Amino acid sequence: MIIRLTVNESNTYNEVEITINCPQIDNELERLIKQINQLHITLTGTKDGRTYSLLVDNLYYIESIDNRSFLYNEKDIYESDLKLYEIEKLLASTHFIRISKNLIVNTALIDSVRALFNGKFEASLMNSEKVIVNRHYVKSFKEKFLT
Structure with a gap:
């Protein structure tokens, strides 16, 4: 598909x-829409x-630790008053996806992924x-990250 801006x-x-x-x-346009949506959410x-x-x-x-949510940027950690499931709901139309019971990751900031021997994946962030x-x-991670 050709995109004219x-x-x-x-x-x-x-x-x-x-x-x-x-x-x-299509998948490319859906990714673009998610990026645009993610730009204005705070x-x-x-x-x-x-x-x-x-x-x-x-x-x-x-990440959620002991019922407290923590927000991680490149260098700093902040605490949020929101529960992890509340944050996940807010970020449903973005590049964020739950990857474990206590962690949601921004797939746009993943540098690489490798399969581990036990059916898990290891994602290296930027x-x-x-x-x-x-x-x-x-399965849901691969669908979101690889599309």
């Missing part, structure tokens, strides 16, 4: 509007007594961290 810049516009005209939505996280608004596009993964995709989540 047209940008109209003018001071007469009060907001940005993106319109996609297509014969049908989560609130706290660190050292301060509260931050974090773009989910910059988050590598979200910040050099590694996360494990549990067997139960491998």
